[in-house]
Amino acid sequence: MFINSKGNYVDGKWNVASGEIMCSVSPVTEESIWQGNASNAQEIQSAVIAAKKAFGYWSKKNVDERIEFVYKYREILKDNTDYLARYISYEVGKPLWEAKTEVNSMIGKVDSSIDAYFQRNKEVINNQGKTKSITKFRPHGVAAIIGPYNFPGHMPNGHILPALIAGNTIVLKPSEKVPCVSEIIMELWEKTGIPNGVINMVQGMGNIGDMLVNHDDINAVFFTGSRYVGRKIAEACLNKKICALEMGGNSPLIVWDAVDIDAAVLMTIQSAFITSGQRCSSARRLIVKEGDFGDAFLKRLQQVCEKLVIGKVEDMPEPFMGPMKNCELVNELLDFQNKLIASGAKIIVKSKRISDLGSAYVTPGIIDVTGLDIEDVEVIGPFLRVARMSSLDEAINEANNTKYGLAAGIITEDKCLYNEFAEKIEAGIVNWNQQLTGASGRAPFGGIKESGNYRPSGYLATDYCVYTVASMENDSVCLPETLPKGVVL
The missing domain is CATH 3.40.605.10 (Aldehyde Dehydrogenase; Chain A, domain 1)
Structure with missing residues (x-):
């Protein structure tokens, strides 16, 4: 070809x-x-x-x-x-x-x-x-x-x-x-x-x-x-x-409550890992409620993430993810992960190069950075930084703590919480119980601040x-x- x-x-x-x-x-x-x-x-x-x-x-x-x-x-x-x-x-x-x-x-x-x-x-x-x-x-x-x-x-x-x-x-x-x-x-x-x-x-x-x-x-x-x-x-x-x-952006996704945890997990995976995390609207920061729901959600997210199918273009059955565009992008992602680990972040799912497939293939990563002062950067790739918060106000403040403002979303069954989120969040795309990487061709697409x-x-x-x-x-x-x-x- x-x-x-x-x-x-x-x-x-x-x-x-x-x-x-x-x-x-x-x-x-x-x-x-x-x-x-x-x-x-x-x-x-x-x-x-x-x-x-x-x-x-x-x-x-x-x-x-x-x-x-x-x-x-x-x-x-x-x-x-x-x-x-x-x-x-x-x-x-x-x-x-x-x-x-x-x-x-x-x-x-x-x-x-x-x-x-x-x-x-x-x-x-x-x-x-x-x-x-x-x-x-x-x-x-x-x-x-x-x-x-x-x-x-x-x-x-x-x-x-x-x-x-x-x-x-x-x-x-x-x-x-x-x-x-x-x-x-x-x-x-x-x-x-x-x-x-x-x-x-x-x-x-x-x-x-x-x-x-x-x-x-x-x-x-x-x-x-x-x-x-x-x-x-x-x-x-x-x-x-x-x-x-x-x-581009450094987009936040807040997961606060859900009757169907698997549905919340799927929305998160589609927000963060589709296109190997290379979409401009990809979720890069995951903000999760402290407590039993947050614990159960993260455990299930870890289980599903570790089973995601990564493969070549014409593999059958078809994979969810292929490679990143080049090995340099993978290097940058893994270097960033190592930097976070050295700063005290806790691995939930470690991102790794899949050398058997090729130098640009990498597994998704999830890392807990709660309480750490993390640089506000857009790191391209299938990689989520998790922060646990006790109140929605804290979660929204954390979501807005970025120079970017492309996309933001919340997963919750409570419309009042969504209304509060939608009123206070600083982004051009604001989703409720939808993946961040989905957009309507009949709506505008663009960000505020430096997005x-x-x-x-x-x-x-x-x-x-x-x-x-x-x-x-x-x-x-x-x-x-x-x-x-x-x-x-």
Whole structure:
């Protein structure tokens, strides 16, 4: 399944880039599945020029004409679900069932993006006598989209679709960790017959993203990734161009009571360990009530966690977890675990590398850090830090004790406790008796504090793909009924 790259996709053509050699190694097989070249400054310039030229005619098309290409893309995705899912699995490490879920989310995003556009960007006319007050929505121009590795299809797709529907043109810079899946997605867009230059892709490392962000002809930047990179983008865009940032989290899940402990355990596992703990909304901090319920819950969580099936993409029966993206991420997780143990944390389930499967495979870990002063960091991977609390106020205070604010959740049968939690918690996604890693395509998705810049994606992505123009309009030149005081005509 090795792919020798066709290069960048610019102005409707494939051109082999001339920068350094790039290689994508599958965490499943530890073999290369893609090889190509990074872009250089001139190739970035060519992509931006193509997108800027295309904006002139793409933005003037009727929105229904633009949507026709989006519908074509949806049908092509349906026809290629298994093909795309297989490459997502091998390049990222997700089990095949989960990769297919990602492709299905991409397909579902089409209808929700169209509905959101018409619901939120409809021209508004208010008559004020002979004058009309009109609010219009216009595309920004050329949008740079910088994607993550954990959802190489779904996350860029969540920016691409609303941006195109609104009339923007695009230069996509995928994560350097997933060039293969991104090239396949461009091949699918090419099959739609979308006009040349409307959507372009350039491969490369982080410096290519920097070039795009700082390019004078880039009008918008939509980014999903780390807090560190997101803050650099925000500084570069300040007062110059719009940016929408999704920057991860250190998300808390409070487990307070449940009649069905197994149900609470399953929600916790899905919150923390799905995608091998590599989702931006993954639960990383587990806050559990002191006492008999908390003891019973943690004991059962330990039992189930130790039996989770971890395996390769096409193993049968299918595993719950595959590998992390690379062995370096596993190293960081295990180093963090050792640091916590040295600080006095107590192991509940120890995270271990599964060398028999490969260097990027790791078992889930759970560690009790109650009473310890733990650094507020996002450590990627299937790893939960547990803190025991005696009151809900303490639990909520602990949950809010972070610079991040993406997702938070509580498991409880008591609606009054949920209402208190929902009122006080500081997060953009707040769930009750639901996994943190689940999201509705008909709702916004984004965080507060340092998890984002208050421009949520999801259903509201259409909002940052346009800017508003307010007009006062009168189709004739006429005097008012009453002249202003002090004016004689």
